[in-house]
Amino acid sequence: MSLRPTWAEISLPRLRRNYALLRAAAPGVELMAVVKANAYGHNAALCAPALVESGARWLGVTCLDEGIAVRQACPDARVLLMSGIWQGEAEAAIEHGLTPVVWETAHLAEIKEAAAQRGIASFAVHVEIDSGMSRQGVRLDRIEAFAAALARTPHIHVEGVMTHFHSPEVLDDPATARQLENFDQALARLAAAGVTPSIVHAGNSATALTPAMTRAIAALGNKHGAAAMVRPGLSLYGYAPRFSGEGAAAENTELQPVLAWKTRVISLRTIEPGETAGYNATFHAEKPTRLALLPVGYADGLNRLLSNRGAVLIRGQRAPIAGRVSMDLTIVDVTDIDGVKLGDEAVILGEQRAERSWARITADELAAIEGTIPYEVLCAIGPRVPRRIAEDENGDA
Incomplete structure (x- = not known):
């Protein structure tokens, strides 16, 4: 296990x-x-x-x-x-x-x-x-x-x-x-x-x-x-095809994504203006910036094309990916999210509720950023990410 x-x-x-x-x-x-x-x-x-x-x-x-x-x-x-x-x-x-x-x-x-x-x-x-x-x-x-x-x-x-x-x-x-x-x-x-x-x-x-x-x-x-x-x-698994052409059907919003992909904050640090983060220093801090480290990377199926473009959900808010997605780790910017602490849940795919907010990231959204299709996003989640039955028996959004 x-x-x-x-x-x-x-x-x-x-x-x-x-x-x-x-x-x-x-x-x-x-x-x-x-x-x-x-x-x-x-x-x-x-x-x-x-x-x-x-x-x-x-x-x-x-x-x-x-x-x-x-x-x-x-x-x-x-x-x-x-x-x-x-x-x-x-x-x-x-x-x-x-x-x-x-x-x-x-x-x-x-x-x-x-x-x-x-x-x-x-x-x-x-x-x-x-x-x-x-x-x-x-x-x-x-x-x-x-x-x-x-x-x-x-x-x-x-x-x-x-x-x-x-x-x-x-x-x-x-x-x-x-x-x-x-x-x-x-x-x-x-x-x-x-x-x-x-x-x-x-x-x-x-x-x-x-x-x-x-x-x-x-x-x-x-x-x-x-x-x-x-x-x-x-x-x-909860995703409708992207219909096109004359008479195209509206997306079936009743379908619900079956999979939620999650991780946790394992480290936190603040960097100063002018400092960089990640491989090749592609992220540059313009102000004092709070960074959270997540134990997930492209070896788990988190596409490297999400570097500096994608986001995760923490405390019901979007935390942008800061710098390059690396093999096993990803950094996110939590400067604008109050109270982030070690062990906080980060949602890569799925929904997250917080006291005053609710947000969702879908495979369709990630596919649009990556220039691919949701099939590939879902199938790419690697075998070292264990699949577990959700504790929420109702499975409601």
Whole structure:
């Protein structure tokens, strides 16, 4: 157990409420709860069971190692390996009851050999279609050839067929409509070749929060005699995608961030006008300046681009980062915050209340400063930051 005073708190009540909000926003489709990348940095061992308890039957992970860890936490859930399998992984996928996505004939050969060795007559997979993202999936001009390869692999049962949209948050982008058409065409061509899945799925958080898209996917499933599913990730953890284009939806303010990242003041000092702080002396005091030292740095995931630009919350007020974020330590300016003392809580991400003030820093805010997306901010929080269940059972802001 780490005694270092830097940690992240995970609010399971908020996670459950976010799932319920998405469930209500996407009628007619099932939700696969995406818990890859250690639940977007939130700790899959904590989050996956809470999502299953909330009604999620399917959990999405990236790879075999993630799948095994989630299987240990959720023995009865369906777990999809969204980035497929690599050489030698099929046997472990079968052993742990994981469902791989396939799109290469090499995947089929790996599964066929492992299933035959284990005497398994039918092992479920999901086939991915490349409807226009050109990342992974069977290209449209290879549908029939891949279906023929499936027919030569009797150990494999195609339970699901999926695709991935490249710009679902751009609501007036005709590319998403074209991708849906391509997916529809692929399903029809697979059916003609005798491949009839019981599940079709596509889309992410943006899809789940766009009623027209969830209706389209539900209709596609109905057309092909299959259940429909979408795969939200980021929104489960309290952040809505940044929609754009004509008819863009307003940000869903009901979603609440699940993770709060905190540390404590471990040292205080005052520097005089003209003195500097941090590596390369990028902070210069213009007046007597009170500095607080925090035991957190870029090795924990606090991006160096926040140097002299970001802030933390102390006593419900913003304390600007003073100088460079270093590997293990960060200095903040608390000159204008009364009464700061050793041991005071500093919030890097999350909310903080004080006697007369309340403030919040979100992953969206940090992403804007860093020139990135909130996904990266959350996933970058390092493994030496322990994740703990928040003491506040209500998880309210």
